[in-house]
Structures are given as C-alpha cells and as structure tokens.
Amino acid sequence: MTRKSRRTVPSSDGEVPGRTSVPPLDPSRYAPGPSRPVRAKSRSMDGNMDIQAHFHAWGQLVFSVSGVVRVSTDRATFLVPPSRAVWIPAGLVHAVTAVEQCELRTLYLLDPPSDDGQWLQNRVLEVSPLLRELVVQLARDEVRPGDAVTDREVWIGKLILDEIGRARGLQLGVALPADKRLRRLCEAVLAEPMRHASLDDWAAQVGASARTVSRLFRQELGSSYAQWRQQALLAEALRLAARKTPMGLIAAELGYASASAFSAMVTRTVGMPPSRFFGQS
Known part of the structure; x- marks a missing residue:
C-alpha cells in the first residue's frame, strides 16, 4: 500500500495535457521480507504514462528493458535507458515518467547491497548483461501469495545482490x-x-x-x-x-x-x- 509523505515531488504546471497519471502497482504485493530479500516486478508503460509520486519502505532499483523512463525526486531527475539503472533508497519520494513506450523492471531490496553510506542516496549504476538477465528472469518467475521460496529464487537473488554491489556508479542525474x-x-x-x-x-x-x-x-x-x-x-x-x-x-x-x-x-x-x-x- 502506498503511503503519503511530507516529502513530495513538486510539479510546476500540474498534469500535462495528453498524459495519463496512474498510481503505482500495489507495492505490498511485492514487498521484500526475510525469506525473500529481493523481489522483482515488471510493468509496461505507454509513452504518455506517468506513475504518481510515491515511496516505499525498502530500497528500489529501476531500469528499463526497452525504451527510456525518467525517474524524478524532489531535487533531481534521471533518464534511465536500458544500459543504466537508478537506485532509490527507502523512504525517498519519486515519480516515474515514460519518455517513450518502455518495458520497466523494478527490484525491491529488503536491505541495501552493503552498509556503505553511498546507498543512502540516489545512485546511477551501469547495468551489466548478467544483471539485466537476472532481473528479467526474477520478474518472469512471478511469485504468488503462499508460494514457497525455491532454490532458484534464492540463487538468482544472491547473484543480483552481488552484481549490484559490483556495478560501476556514475555521477549522473x-x-x-x-x-x-x-x-x-x-x-x-x-x-x-x-x-x-x-x-x-x-x-x-x-x-x-x-x-x-x-x-x-x-x-x-x-x-x-x-x-x-x-x-x-x-x-x-x-x-x-x-x-x-x-x-x-x-x-x-x-x-x-x-x-x-x-x-x-x-x-x-x-x-x-x-x-x-x-x-x-
């Protein structure tokens, strides 16, 4: 369930004519936990779609398999092509805008990849071919309520965390x-x-x-x-x-x-x- 926050992503002109503003997919459905510290979801976005400002109680990694999206916080904006990903720390309000038709993939992480303080801020990361395919596979293997955790899910999750920790950070945004x-x-x-x-x-x-x-x-x-x-x-x-x-x-x-x-x-x-x-x- 999306919660309201005192921090917002301000808009100077309100909704843009011709664009559709939609709420995020129910985040509680994808909430990470001790047994599933890494969760993934997929979403198709038309070129005129905006996902309303919201935040989560866990960290989030956003990238696009195809097309380009724009991730905005109250003090910065990031363009996300398929070769890049944006890290959004827990509690940070953000909105997502489709620059063009795209296939969005999102990771939810119970904890940051490490205790390094850099994970407390937005970060732009390079997406390796391995990380891309791991996220695609995890999102494809959709978990339903009551499903048991499989060895495959555990292995993919561990590899994802390792790849994120190795990813090169870029001073972008x-x-x-x-x-x-x-x-x-x-x-x-x-x-x-x-x-x-x-x-x-x-x-x-x-x-x-x-x-x-x-x-x-x-x-x-x-x-x-x-x-x-x-x-x-x-x-x-x-x-x-x-x-x-x-x-x-x-x-x-x-x-x-x-x-x-x-x-x-x-x-x-x-x-x-x-x-x-x-x-x-």
Whole structure:
C-alpha cells in the first residue's frame, strides 16, 4: 500500500495535457521480507504514462528493458535507458515518467547491497548483461501469495545482490531546484533542450531576467546555468542513444560543431568514451 509523505515531488504546471497519471502497482504485493530479500516486478508503460509520486519502505532499483523512463525526486531527475539503472533508497519520494513506450523492471531490496553510506542516496549504476538477465528472469518467475521460496529464487537473488554491489556508479542525474520559477525553467529545458539558444530567452519564458536566473542557479544548485545545461544535454543524449541514433547525429542535434567535439565533452564530463557511456560498445 502506498503511503503519503511530507516529502513530495513538486510539479510546476500540474498534469500535462495528453498524459495519463496512474498510481503505482500495489507495492505490498511485492514487498521484500526475510525469506525473500529481493523481489522483482515488471510493468509496461505507454509513452504518455506517468506513475504518481510515491515511496516505499525498502530500497528500489529501476531500469528499463526497452525504451527510456525518467525517474524524478524532489531535487533531481534521471533518464534511465536500458544500459543504466537508478537506485532509490527507502523512504525517498519519486515519480516515474515514460519518455517513450518502455518495458520497466523494478527490484525491491529488503536491505541495501552493503552498509556503505553511498546507498543512502540516489545512485546511477551501469547495468551489466548478467544483471539485466537476472532481473528479467526474477520478474518472469512471478511469485504468488503462499508460494514457497525455491532454490532458484534464492540463487538468482544472491547473484543480483552481488552484481549490484559490483556495478560501476556514475555521477549522473540532473539537479532540480525548489524555487518555482527556476523549476519551471529547468523542466522546460529538459523537455526541449534546444528550444532556446541563450539563457536570456529561457529566462524570459518564466518572466525573469537572465541575471536573476543566474543568481538562482548559484543559490539553489551551486552551479552556473552552463554547467547545469551540460548535464541536461547529456540526459538528452542518453535518450537519443537509446534510440540507436548515430553519435554524429546526436552531436549535431545538440548543437556541437563535430562528433569529436561532442566526444571530448562526454569523456571529460563522465570519464569514459561515448561508446561506453551510451551503451553502444
């Protein structure tokens, strides 16, 4: 059963016309416990579906087998293509938006993979082929009330925890502000990153001056607009790469003069070449 919390995922404009907002699937049906510390569920999402903000009493790992979803908390948003997963610690309010038609897979963990404090925060992880297949299999073997725990289920669960613990963490995710004006601007950039070329134009859209917006970026997010926008562009690049868009076209779409210039930016920002970052190796 989904519980209400004082922490929410704010929305600047309310529900978006043409999109369908739905509650999460009954989480009590998939609650992990001592005998089943790892549970999995699957959900198909149309490109116009939003899962309402909610939270769980256990940790959650979200990734998509196909398509791209967006996971949002009160202070950050993450695009999740098939090669990535987002860790959501227990008690953190989050909402899920389908960027396009996708097949969502979710893991519920009774306890984090380790006692390391990094599991108390959102994390973006690389999804290895083994982890992907293990989760797919666990979700496929749906457990019904009263079913006994099988050896297969235990083995898969242990392997999943081991793979998650080994997964490489990535410093990804786009920070979101609490200020309503800046929040509207940030969400507009995420929706259409190339709509405006300058901060002046974006600021005018929310009825503020570029100077005011620059100050809010520093105060709210601790970065400049240019630094924040670079993370937004990486998120958009992930979405395009998930559609198998060639790297040269991604670079052009995001306004880079050449594929090499775009590649240099990606390598400098995330510490790995685009082929690996976008899962196109």
